[in-house]
Structure formats: structure tokens, C-alpha cells
Amino acid sequence: MVLVSCSYVPLEIPLALGIPAKRAVFREPGASCEAYLPRDFCPYAKAFAREHGQDCVVAIAGSCDAMRRAYDALRYFGLAREVHFVDVPRSCGGGAEAYYAGVLRDFALELAHAVRRERGDAGASAHDVDGPLFQRRLVAVMQSMNSLRQGLSRLFELVAEGRISAMDAIGTALRVNDALGTRPRGNWDSASGAPADAGAARGSERGGFMSTAGTAVVLEGAMRLAGPCGPGAGGSGGSGQSRSGGRPGGRARVGVSGTCLLEPALLGVLEEVGLAVAFVDSCLGPRSFDFRVPTDEGVGQAEGDPRTDAGADENAAAGVNSSVIPGGSLDPFYALAHAYLGKPACPRMFVGDMRAQHLRKLVRSCGVHGIVYFAPKFCDHAYYDFAELKRHVGESEGLPMLLLEGEYGSARSGQTLTRVTAFREMLEGRLGLG
Amino acid sequence: MMHFGIPSRFWQMVGQAAGGAARQTATRGARWTVVRPEVLLRWKLAYKVASAALPLLEARGAKAYQVAAIRCVLSDFADAYLGRKPCIFTSAFVPTELVYGLGGVPFLPEAAAGLAAAFGLAARSLFACEALWYSPDLCSFHRAGLGGAASGLLPRPSAVIVTSHLCDGGKRSLLHISRLAGCPFYMLDVPYIPSDRATRWLASQIEHVAGDLARRVPGLSLEGLAQALHRSNEALAEYERVSALRRNVPAPWRGSEALNYVLLFLWSWGSPSLAPFYRALRLHLERTIATGDFPVRDERHRLLWLNLRPYYDTRVFKHLEGDRASSVAFEEYSFAYWPSLDPRDPFASLAEKMMSNFGWGPIERRLEALERLVDDYSVDGVVQFAQWGCRQSNGGAAIIARELRKKGIPFLNLDGDGVDARCGTEAQAITRLGAFIELLDARRGW
Known part of the structure; x- marks a missing residue:
């Protein structure tokens, strides 16, 4: 694994x-x-x-x-x-994407070596990752992961609509993650590059092999959670009352932002205290799946990217192979690099104002009344990110921001509860909620 | 004022010449009254007076290399604060040859933070930074730099260049500064694993930044780039002689003072003033070795010092060098790790310089450099100053300790803070250093 x-x-x-x-x-x-x-x-x-x-x-x-x-x-x-x-890379745009495509290819080659060693074969060759067989597999998995991401994104749209709790949604996302890491994978036919077993083949017909497990879990969970929910219904994996009360009526709405959320329990605490979590801007949440990897033509060597201050086109210098693969028109490594570097930015990235813009968009579309920013203790990126977002999003949008620093297990500490409760009271005071 | 000793005396003279503007307290640090430092630094007359006072300083016993260093700093500060040249803020490992070569003057807020601490100005900058919601758990060098910019203590940048090298705080704090100043911001994304592809990408980024700066910032052009690389090579040749002389036992230069000059080592490559400084320093070291007038008499132990040091007034080095007769023989941050630059191919050459930083990449690179320094400088023990919030350096402590132990070299991880005197742990540091020296004594059977 x-x-x-x-x-x-x-x-x-x-x-x-x-x-x-x-x-x-x-x-x-x-x-x-x-x-x-x-x-x-x-x-x-x-x-x-x-x-x-x-x-x-x-x-x-x-x-x-x-x-x-x-x-x-x-x-x-x-x-x-x-x-x-x-x-x-810390930037996006042509040069960074071209460089990252090369890094991903090297990563694939290293793993291919590991697989061959496991089998007792000789080391992998470049053909193992550049040949059409692997590249077809990779594109199939990209399609499959896109389906998975789409399902997960939909789940968090339901969170924004107040139909399921953020805690439940993130719990589902983590279960999918676990499924990817632990479920047996389909065997590939070494000649055709197609899934060899029946279950995987069914997945392949829908666009990729591992989606059979993951997507089913997500969609099933989402349907169950979002089902016919009256006030106070839904949530908790269909087990009864939602932690959030199912809909946000009468509750102050907050967004949760930060670097790594560490543990989803914080979302549960916010909801239990009486806040409605409308979005989760974290790499355990939609930042990991609010994007799609291009899997058809149109992704070649990119041009300089206007999103970066210094967005030069350094592709040629980066020395990455052509985007064209035998029998196709897509370099899947480049497509992956392009999509992953361009996804909703995490605080480590230097992509101009993109991160603040993304958060502003979330704030406005979800209509939140405040932002809870979670910083893992001693996370430098989070400390700098919080100060910047407080100024460029919190203050500019007139939204209070609560900084919570924490470690594993701290989400349910008395200190966190006290601070979150005080934040709720402040928000309710501003909103005139009794 | 022990640290930045001569510059401190120098600035006192500037202050006195400016009508008693500055007054240094007899205790710790300095208190500036009447004329605020941000005003003094932008005062043309102050630089004139200072320049005129340099020969006087020499007459009062300052060493030639110390005066050369002051001249170097003074020239850059005047260019930056008086707006004589476009001022380009950079993080610590941006090759400054690029800035000098473009016709600008570099300014390193994190290095200036050390100066601020030496002059008692850091606390104010740190408070200003914390008022902007930055956590005190961040490295104080960056916090003080950021706070200094926010409170008007630093000059106004025309542009900001950072690298992704080594330290996360440098680039993020400088991003904030660029936003405060409303100036262009460039980030050189330095690949972690050396390869031809990595070097080419980095070289192309440097070329882009240089070209874009020349287009966007009035007063900058690419014409002087080759000359800046020549100057850098000239300084490097002198510096390598200095480094070779420092292998002498006993140490010909006080390590506590050498740690102050890390400022120039980070700041001045490509400057016309750097080679004269290292030349003067080389002559001083040659004289010291010839006369036997070593700064730490009866040297008992030789230490390699990793990372920086407290730049505010502290008795730590007095204890180490005086009471314990132990020298800091060399410093990790004084190690010139790069080869000569090729002025005919400046961008690739600067990329190679950046990629060859031993602190970047897997830790084996740093271990290899430390092993070499331990051997070259006949080191008995290694002290890492564990600057609070410096993840990139402190994170290697467990591995470094273990590797050094294999070589039979004791290692001390000394917690502290180089700029934030509020977090200073002087007594604890002295106790721990004392115990470390006793350990070294015991190994020698003393």
C-alpha cells in the first residue's frame, strides 16, 4: 500500500x-x-x-x-x-506543470521498480510507464477517480445546501480514502491493459476500475444522507438525527478553513455546539476533489499561466517529453500535473491571489457568517495563511474569523469547546439570533 | 554591545554626529530617542557623516576588515534607504549576484532582523508583526523582518524575490511585504532533487525573473550581470583563502564575531565591496597567525556552530570563549558550498549555485557537508543553535546527532531564539554549554 x-x-x-x-x-x-x-x-x-x-x-x-x-x-x-x-512545485503554469509531469513520471517508474522487485523480476524500464499499456491504464484510473471526485464534490454541495452534516460528509470521504488503500484491486490483463476480473471490468465499463468500490460507497452514502429529510432528519449515515440538525435554519453558518484538518472531530464539535458548517476548505475535504483531470485531447504543453506573478513559459527548458503518447494525444502525466497543480490551492502554494479568491467565492456562495480557521500547532503555512486570509477575506468580507490551533485529540478539549461556544455566541449576537 | 560590535560603535558615532540623536543604554540593547531609527536611516546627512567618520574609526583601533564591512553595509543601506538604486528584497538564499547584476541593491529582511536585534530594535518589530496576527511560534527572524517592514523601519522595495529554498517562513513573510508595498513578487521554485531537468527549469525561472525585472522596474537592466558574477568569483576566491586560514589551530578569528559577518555572506555576493572585505579579513588572519595573537588564548576545544546565534546582547559567547576557552572554529552558515560561477552562462550558473546548497535536498547532503567541516576544522564538538521555529534546520537534529556520534563527535542541540530576546534562555544556554564543555573535557581526560 x-x-x-x-x-x-x-x-x-x-x-x-x-x-x-x-x-x-x-x-x-x-x-x-x-x-x-x-x-x-x-x-x-x-x-x-x-x-x-x-x-x-x-x-x-x-x-x-x-x-x-x-x-x-x-x-x-x-x-x-x-x-x-x-x-x-509551489506554483502552477507551464514550467511548473512540465517539471511536475517529469517528477510524476519518475515517481511512477520508482513504483514500477518496486512492483517488479516484489515479483522477483528485473527492474522496471522506461517502457513500463511510457508504453501504451500503462498509459491506457493510467487514463482509465484518471477517469475513474474523476467519477469519484465528482461524487465527493456532490456530497459537499449537499453540505452547503444544509442537507447533510459536514461531519458525515467528511466521514464518507475518509471511508472512500480507506477503501482506496485497503480494498483489493482488480487484476490487470497484461496483454490488453484491461481489468481482468469481473468486478473490475464492470468498473471499467463505467470509466475505470477502482470506482466500483469507491464510487458506490460515496454515492450510496450521499443518497442515504441526503434522502427525504425534514427538519432535523437525515445525517449520521442514516442512523437517525443529523448532528447538524439537517438544515441550517436558526443556526449561524460557518466555513472551516486551514491547512490539514488533522481529525474530522472538529467539525462534529462545531455542529454539536450549534453552528452549521457550510463548507470545509481543507485537504481532507473538497480541496482534494473539487477538480477533474483532463482525460481527452486538449491537454498538451501549457502556456505561461496568468495565475502566477512570474508565470513564464519555461516548458522547453524543463525538458519534458511531448504530450503525445503512442496511439493517443494525451500525456497523462502532464494531464495529472496540470490538474493537480491547478486544483483549489492549499496554503503552501504561491499562486497569486487564487487562494483568497477561492475562499471568498466559498464564503459568498455558502452565505456563511464566520470562518473557523484550524491550524495544526506549529504549522508555519497555516500561521501565515491565517494572517493573510484574515486580512484579505475576513476583513474585506466583514466576517469574523476564529483561529483554533490544535493537535491530535484537541478538538474535544474544554478549551476548544469554550472558544467555539464563545464564537457562536458572538455570531448569534451579530445576527440577532436568540 | 558585543555583537555587530563595530557597526554598533559606528552607528553610535553616527548618532552622536547627528546631534546626540542616539543613545545607547549602559545595560542591554540600545534605546533610540529623539530621532527615530526609521528617520535616521533615511537621512542623507547621516550617511555622509558616517562615511566621513570611517577613517576615524580606524584610527580608534577598528580593524581594516571591520571598516571594510561597515563600508559594504553602509553603501547598500544608503542605496536602499535613500532610493539611489532600486531596492530588491530577497529571502536568504536568492543569489544576490542577480540583484547587483541588474543594477539594484538587495535587502534581506531576515538578515536585517539580526541587525535590529543587535541595536535593540527587534522587540518593536516583533510586536508590530504579532499585531498583524502572525503567531509567535514562527521564526523570529522572519517575524522581525515582516514587522520591520510594517512599521516603516525597512526601506521600500521595488520588487521582491524569494526562493523556495530551505525555509518556508522567508517566502511567506516576504509575500506579505510585497503586498504591503504593492510591488512585484517573484518566487524561484527550487527543485529538491538535483537533475539536469531541475537545473534547466530553475535557470529558466531565473532568466524570466531577470528579464521581467529589467522590463518592469526602472533603473534595472541585464547589462551588469556578467560583471556581478565576476565580482562574486573574485570574492569567493578571497573567501576560500579566509576559510583555509580558519583551519589553523588555535582559531585565528573569534567565532562569535564570524557569526555576525554571516550577514555579509548572505547579502553581498556580486557587490563590489565584498572582495575588499574578504581581502582585508584574509590579511588580518594571516597577521594573527604570524603573530600568535589568537582571540581565544589556550584554546581547549574547537566547535562547529550550526545555524545562527542570538544577536541581542548575551553572555553566552563570553562564557564559551572566555570562561571555557573554547572556540567556534567555523560556522555552518559560513560554508561556501558552490563552485565558481560562469559569467558567460549566468542563469544556469546561478541555478547551479542555488541547487548546490547543502541544506536543500535529502539530509545526506547536509551530513556530508558537516562531516567535511568537522574534519577540515579539527572540530571537537558540534553545537546546533536550535532557533525557535526553524523547522528546516532543527528537524535534522536527531539524525545529525546520531551520525556525529558514529564519528565520535559530541553534539549539542541548544534551544534559543536569535532575535526575540523575550524568548532568550541565557542562563539555561550557559548551563548547557558548560555541561557540554565538561563532557569534552572529560573525553580528553581533563
Whole structure:
């Protein structure tokens, strides 16, 4: 299983190689993490510093200083079977996308080596990832993941409409993530590149093989949650009363933003305290799936991107191969790079005003009355991001923002409850709610 | 004022010459009264007086290299604060040859934060930063830089260039500064793993930034780029001689002072003033070795110092160098890790310089550099100043400790804060350093 540290690393690549893969979500820091990393490191980075077991391959993105050091610690102390570094650029646009496409290709090749080693074969060759067989698989998985993302995006639209609780939605998204990492994958026919077993084949007919498991879970869950809900109904996986009360009437609406949410329990706390969570701007939420990867023609070498201040077109210099693959017109690595770097920006990115614009759009479309910003303790990106968003979104939109710093397990602490309750009272006072 | 000792005396003289404008308290730090520093720094007369006072300073016993360093800083500050050249703010590892070569003057807020701490101005900047909702858990070098910009202490930038090198705080704090100033912001995205593809991409980014700056900022052009690279090479050649002389046992230069000059090491590559400074320093070291007038007499131990140091007044180094007769033989941040630049191919050459930073990339690169420094400088022990909030450096402590232990070199991770005196832990630092030196003594059987 491949465990990835960041939403900018495409799961499509290991999945296309037949390796289960998921985004790392922890419930607590590793028991002895401070033997490997300093105490003033963010809990997410520290959580990586643990024994992952010999079945686990870890892919660390260069998200921040702390994750880069976590990468060192994992390798140096032998905490995982293999550790890969995925050098995610901090900008988008032609040069960054071309560079990242090359990085993703290298990542695929490294994993292909691992797969061959596992089988006792010789090392992988470039043909393993550049040949039409793999590239067809990859495109099929991209289509499948697009379906999955579409389902998950729909789920959070229901959250914005007040039809299901954010806690339930994020719970479903995490279950899908787990499914990607743990469910047995379909076997690929080595000759045709098509799924070999019946279940996978059915998925293939719908556009990709692993969607059979994941999409079904999401759509089924979403339907059940959003079903015929009167006031106070729905929610909680069909088990009864929604945590949020099902609809936002009479409640102050808030959006949740931040870097990594660490644990979804915070959303539950906000809803239990009496706030309606209308959006979740986190890499555990829609930032990971509010985008689609192009899977047909039209994605070639991109031009300079106006979204960046220094958006030069450095494609040629980046030395990435043509976007054309044998028998097709799409370079799937480039398509992945283009889509992932262009997705709703996380605080680590330098994409001009895109992040603030995205948050403003969420704020307006969801009609929230305040923003709760969650910063994992010692997360530098979050600290800088909060100050910028407070000025460029909070103040400009006239919205109060609450900064909550936390670690694993802190969501339900008395301190958090007190602060969230006070924030609710303040919002209700502003709204004239009794 | 122990740190930035000569510059401090120099600025005192400037203040006195300006009509008693500045007064330094007899205790810790400095208190500026009457003329606020942000006014003094923009006062043309202050620079004239200062320039005129330089020979006087030498006559009063300042060393030639110290005067050369002041001249270097003074020239850049005058260019930046008086608007004589376009001022380009950069983070610490942007190759400053690019800025000098374009005809601008670089300004490094995080390096200036060290100066601010030495002059007792950091607290004000830190408060200004915290008032903007920035967390005190962020590195104080960046907070002070940001707060200094917000409170008007820094000059006005014409543009900002950052790199994604090493440290997250530098680029984000400078993004804020560019927004405050409403000036162009450029980020050089430095690939983590060296490869031809990576170098080409970085070179193309540098070329784009240079071209765009030349188009957008009046007064900048690409004409001087090759010359700046020549100057940088000239300074590097002198600096390598300085580094070689510092291998001498006992150490010919006080490490606590060398740590102050990291400012120039980060700031001045490509400046016409850097080679003269290193030349003067080389001559000083040669003289010291020839005469045997070493700063730490009866040197007992030689240390390698990682990361920076507290720049506010502290007794830590007095204790180390005086009471414990232990030298900081060399500093990690004084290590010139890059090869000579090729003025015929400036962008690729600068890209290679950036990519060769040993602090960037997998930790093996840093380990290799440290191992080399330990050997080259006959080091007995390694101290890492664990700057609060510096994830990139502190994050390697466990691995560095283990690797050094394999070589039989003790390692001390010394918590502290280089700029925020409120978080200073002087007594604790002295205790821990004392214990570390005792450990080194015991290993020698003393």
C-alpha cells in the first residue's frame, strides 16, 4: 500500500500500477515521534514518524520544511518499506506543470521498480510507464477517480445546501480514502491493459476500475444522507438525527478553513455546539476533489499561466517529453500535473491571489457568517495563511474569523469547546439570533 | 554591545554626529530617542557623516576588515534607504549576484532582523508583526523582518524575490511585504532533487525573473550581470583563502564575531565591496597567525556552530570563549558550498549555485557537508543553535546527532531564539554549554 502525505500527489499513479493507495490520515502522533523530530513540529509531520510496517510504501511531498525532515527521518530510521519523495512545485503554469509531469513520471517508474522487485523480476524500464499499456491504464484510473471526485464534490454541495452534516460528509470521504488503500484491486490483463476480473471490468465499463468500490460507497452514502429529510432528519449515515440538525435554519453558518484538518472531530464539535458548517476548505475535504483531470485531447504543453506573478513559459527548458503518447494525444502525466497543480490551492502554494479568491467565492456562495480557521500547532503555512486570509477575506468580507490551533485529540478539549461556544455566541449576537 | 560590535560603535558615532540623536543604554540593547531609527536611516546627512567618520574609526583601533564591512553595509543601506538604486528584497538564499547584476541593491529582511536585534530594535518589530496576527511560534527572524517592514523601519522595495529554498517562513513573510508595498513578487521554485531537468527549469525561472525585472522596474537592466558574477568569483576566491586560514589551530578569528559577518555572506555576493572585505579579513588572519595573537588564548576545544546565534546582547559567547576557552572554529552558515560561477552562462550558473546548497535536498547532503567541516576544522564538538521555529534546520537534529556520534563527535542541540530576546534562555544556554564543555573535557581526560 502506498501512503501519500499530500493531496497534490496523484493516487492515480500507484492505483494504475495495481498498488492500493490512500492519503495518510492519522488519529494520533506516533508514540516515539519526538525521538525522530523536534517537539515544535506540526502534529501531522510528527505523525509520519512512526513504524509504518514493511507493507507500507510512503510517498512524501515537499509540502513544507517539516515534511521534508519527516522524509529524512523515515528513510534514515527505516520506518517504512520504501520512502519516495514527490517534489511538488509551489506554483502552477507551464514550467511548473512540465517539471511536475517529469517528477510524476519518475515517481511512477520508482513504483514500477518496486512492483517488479516484489515479483522477483528485473527492474522496471522506461517502457513500463511510457508504453501504451500503462498509459491506457493510467487514463482509465484518471477517469475513474474523476467519477469519484465528482461524487465527493456532490456530497459537499449537499453540505452547503444544509442537507447533510459536514461531519458525515467528511466521514464518507475518509471511508472512500480507506477503501482506496485497503480494498483489493482488480487484476490487470497484461496483454490488453484491461481489468481482468469481473468486478473490475464492470468498473471499467463505467470509466475505470477502482470506482466500483469507491464510487458506490460515496454515492450510496450521499443518497442515504441526503434522502427525504425534514427538519432535523437525515445525517449520521442514516442512523437517525443529523448532528447538524439537517438544515441550517436558526443556526449561524460557518466555513472551516486551514491547512490539514488533522481529525474530522472538529467539525462534529462545531455542529454539536450549534453552528452549521457550510463548507470545509481543507485537504481532507473538497480541496482534494473539487477538480477533474483532463482525460481527452486538449491537454498538451501549457502556456505561461496568468495565475502566477512570474508565470513564464519555461516548458522547453524543463525538458519534458511531448504530450503525445503512442496511439493517443494525451500525456497523462502532464494531464495529472496540470490538474493537480491547478486544483483549489492549499496554503503552501504561491499562486497569486487564487487562494483568497477561492475562499471568498466559498464564503459568498455558502452565505456563511464566520470562518473557523484550524491550524495544526506549529504549522508555519497555516500561521501565515491565517494572517493573510484574515486580512484579505475576513476583513474585506466583514466576517469574523476564529483561529483554533490544535493537535491530535484537541478538538474535544474544554478549551476548544469554550472558544467555539464563545464564537457562536458572538455570531448569534451579530445576527440577532436568540 | 558585543555583537555587530563595530557597526554598533559606528552607528553610535553616527548618532552622536547627528546631534546626540542616539543613545545607547549602559545595560542591554540600545534605546533610540529623539530621532527615530526609521528617520535616521533615511537621512542623507547621516550617511555622509558616517562615511566621513570611517577613517576615524580606524584610527580608534577598528580593524581594516571591520571598516571594510561597515563600508559594504553602509553603501547598500544608503542605496536602499535613500532610493539611489532600486531596492530588491530577497529571502536568504536568492543569489544576490542577480540583484547587483541588474543594477539594484538587495535587502534581506531576515538578515536585517539580526541587525535590529543587535541595536535593540527587534522587540518593536516583533510586536508590530504579532499585531498583524502572525503567531509567535514562527521564526523570529522572519517575524522581525515582516514587522520591520510594517512599521516603516525597512526601506521600500521595488520588487521582491524569494526562493523556495530551505525555509518556508522567508517566502511567506516576504509575500506579505510585497503586498504591503504593492510591488512585484517573484518566487524561484527550487527543485529538491538535483537533475539536469531541475537545473534547466530553475535557470529558466531565473532568466524570466531577470528579464521581467529589467522590463518592469526602472533603473534595472541585464547589462551588469556578467560583471556581478565576476565580482562574486573574485570574492569567493578571497573567501576560500579566509576559510583555509580558519583551519589553523588555535582559531585565528573569534567565532562569535564570524557569526555576525554571516550577514555579509548572505547579502553581498556580486557587490563590489565584498572582495575588499574578504581581502582585508584574509590579511588580518594571516597577521594573527604570524603573530600568535589568537582571540581565544589556550584554546581547549574547537566547535562547529550550526545555524545562527542570538544577536541581542548575551553572555553566552563570553562564557564559551572566555570562561571555557573554547572556540567556534567555523560556522555552518559560513560554508561556501558552490563552485565558481560562469559569467558567460549566468542563469544556469546561478541555478547551479542555488541547487548546490547543502541544506536543500535529502539530509545526506547536509551530513556530508558537516562531516567535511568537522574534519577540515579539527572540530571537537558540534553545537546546533536550535532557533525557535526553524523547522528546516532543527528537524535534522536527531539524525545529525546520531551520525556525529558514529564519528565520535559530541553534539549539542541548544534551544534559543536569535532575535526575540523575550524568548532568550541565557542562563539555561550557559548551563548547557558548560555541561557540554565538561563532557569534552572529560573525553580528553581533563
